[in-house]
Amino acid sequence: MTIDERARELTPPTTPALRLRGISKRYGPVVASDGVDLDVHHGEIHGLLGENGAGKSTLMKILLGLVKRDSGTILRGEEPADITSPQEAVALGIGMVHQHFSLIDALTVWENVILGDTGKIDRTAACRQVEEVSRRYGLPIDPLARVDRLSAGERQRVELIKCLRRDPSVLILDEPTSVLTQAESAELFTVLRQVVRTEDRAVILISHKLAEITAATDRVTVLRKGRVVFHSETSATTPQELARQMVGRDVSLRAEGAALGLLPVDGGRPADTGTAPDTALDTAPDIETGTAPDTETGTASPAPGVVPALRLRDLTVTVDGVTALSDLSLDIAPGEILGLYGVEGNGQSVLGDLLSGLVLPTSGTVEVGGRPVELDRPGALHRAGLGIIPEDRHSSGVVLDMSIAENLVMKSLGDVSGRGFISRRKMYGIARRLAAEFNIVAPSMDTPVRSLSGGNQQRVVLARELSAGPSVLVAAQPTHGLDVGAIEDMYQRLQDAASGGVAVLLISTELEEVMALASRIAVICSGRITGVLPTGEATAERLGMLVGGVAA
């Protein structure tokens, strides 16, 4: 126990910075928030933990005046506060950094920071202010830089500066680390510590990652189905307890653990039985680098003699003059899960688009089952036997305004039609079979996909792709935005597919996910593979180095 923790324990309880009492909100039949009580104190980081859909976001939106609560009171200090607009929230000293950056790419840092201010624009003053905030909190940033040139971590800093400049006494961060490397996350938490300790602000940290909550918060509240189910000092609880509270039952499976952001701990893999981790630099010679194909031997490659189900060769993609992928090569054997791990925005989405047939490579080839695919022919990848769960299912995975049945058959219209006419009977037959097989829960097969939950939408995509009997399955961020149950289901399906002989390429930014599922891990940084290593040899440290591009 550190000195200031002890000191805080000894100080008499002060008036909380913020008190929520009985906050309720329904959307039609859905109760998003059910009599929530929450106390947030000055000088502490309060973790708000819960699955997707547990009501975390609704609660914060109520706090920010973005959503009107049905009942309940908010007390700011001793005063009841009736927050009905974001402006009022700002006036009360409540600031939030949203999960998705709300920055305008084409503008510079200082322009983004003062966006929303009224009155005359004073560039010098704005820049000075940005620099001042940046210095005070150790958030280095060039106020004149254009936002689209910044990395995700730097953008996060801009968001923080934007928020801190208004001098909020309550700072809310919604899933702040989803786009950050481990190092960047650590930096962020250092800043938050400082904000809390030396300036006595209150911080609410929203997350579904247990490791983060246990490491960074002082107090934790768990929400489940809109209700507070657990509340504790963070030091007085364990990740296992929190996981149990969050999901509502015991969590022991490694898949669930990974879904909750815990590294596998059950010793089932050599990774965990290994001795003390070497530093990444010591083991660097073992790490195969994408730029030196001649070293491609040993455990980092699939067994020799087996024709890889998917072979990417020297793929280079240039988008608007920017190289998004450079000389990317990967082999994936039948029945193997290869995890492609990296921080968001390092070329993964372009690779996903390429494997969806939406982007053509500037050079390089894609081979499925040993045969090169003519990428410029529509649907060629699908015909070659490559199924894909795209990263952004709304943009290319499903047609939101078409029905479940239509979405399930859209890639195999030939199977449900004769002489150009679609047989509704066949279409619904296939749809019902797939819905049952993949647990797609919906009132009817005519339901538009738009009205399904994220998990069910993802199952529609998965069902469609797997029903085509692919030899390769690409899953790009397949668990983004899903709740634990759906994540578990997805993991099971991916593992089943692999054990059925399908080569699975799992593109993910979640280390835990990759570690739990993949047998080999390739790390991508700035559009190139910086290393491929068997999961058994992968440690968070080594991967961390590769993610930062060290071995490149």
Place this chain on the structure above:
Amino acid sequence: MNEREDLGSGDVLRRLLSNLNPGPSGWRTGAATILALLVALTLSSLLIAVTGGSPVASVEALFQGSMSDLTAWSSTLLYAAPLLLVAVGACVSARSGLFNIGQEGQVLIGALAAAWVGLRLAITGPLLIVVMLLAAGLAAGGWAGLSSLMYRLRGVNVVVSTLLMTFVAQQIVAYAVNTPWLLQESRIGNAIVSPQSNPLPSSALLGSIGEYPGLQINAGLIIALIAAVLIAVAISRTTWGFKITMLGRNPLAAKHAGVRVTALGGAALAVSGAFAGLAGAVLLASPVGVNRLQPGLSMNIGWDGLLVALVARNRPLAAMPVALLFGVLRSGGGFLAATGVPSFLVDVVKALLVLAFVAPPVVVALARRRRSGDRTAGARREAAPVAEEAIA
């Protein structure tokens, strides 16, 4: 989007228009539409009263000109047929996510082709009218296809090119009827020749179907009704319709699913042009006009047909009654002038009616988006590009 996924109709426009495509509308949209109609009618009455007319007398005149007797009905139906044809075509392109607004020009090109066939080709018997209709469809389809080509080769926005091609089409028709070796009427003696073609031979005209005392059901109407049913079936039951719908709703997903996006989009545009061309042939060959090619032959049927499709929310079957309503406004509008109300007021009334039908679904959708504080990721993604464009 480095690829031209929006098919050249502009992303914002496509998103807004997609609210018009059939979908779960709900009672809100229905209620809003009724409210909007009431507002439109009230405003129209006010407008008529302010300009010195009597709203009641105006409605009476509208009714008299369009529905009071079988002659009036005949005239209404004659207008409804080409309106419906244009609308059916507009449904196809709008469903595919392309916004063809050049029907007025495509109507003219269709009429031009039909007139040339009817006057210059020595085809006898009923085959002549068939060839005329085919020529009109092909010519106007090709004309609309040019816009698709421009988009493909140079990335010209389809909305802009189809619109501008209308003015080119008008010039071409004007040139044709002013040029003796093309289609200008032959000089008889010393008479002054007008910028128009010779009248079509009687074998090139669309006659009435069936014998009813006083009522004329022109073959053009039958063609339009068949077209509407065919397209309705094609959209809802065929793989072609499925792909068109997919393309319109989500071009990226369509491409991902192996649809030849540009080819299919181009085909949809050509089909919509072909129907407008058919409408041109019907206008030329049915007793709605003088059966000569004249620069003013299209009579804004192209624009109005587009509005019919808008009001029918791109449903070919719903376009049937709407085309009838617009036919009523047309045939009644001429009569209205007799009551002292300026006949252009009919256009204003028409515009108000269109707004009353078109605005509610969009407004309801926007309101829903604003009201739901708990925006889904999808809604956020949809809203984001709009915001970006608004800022740019």
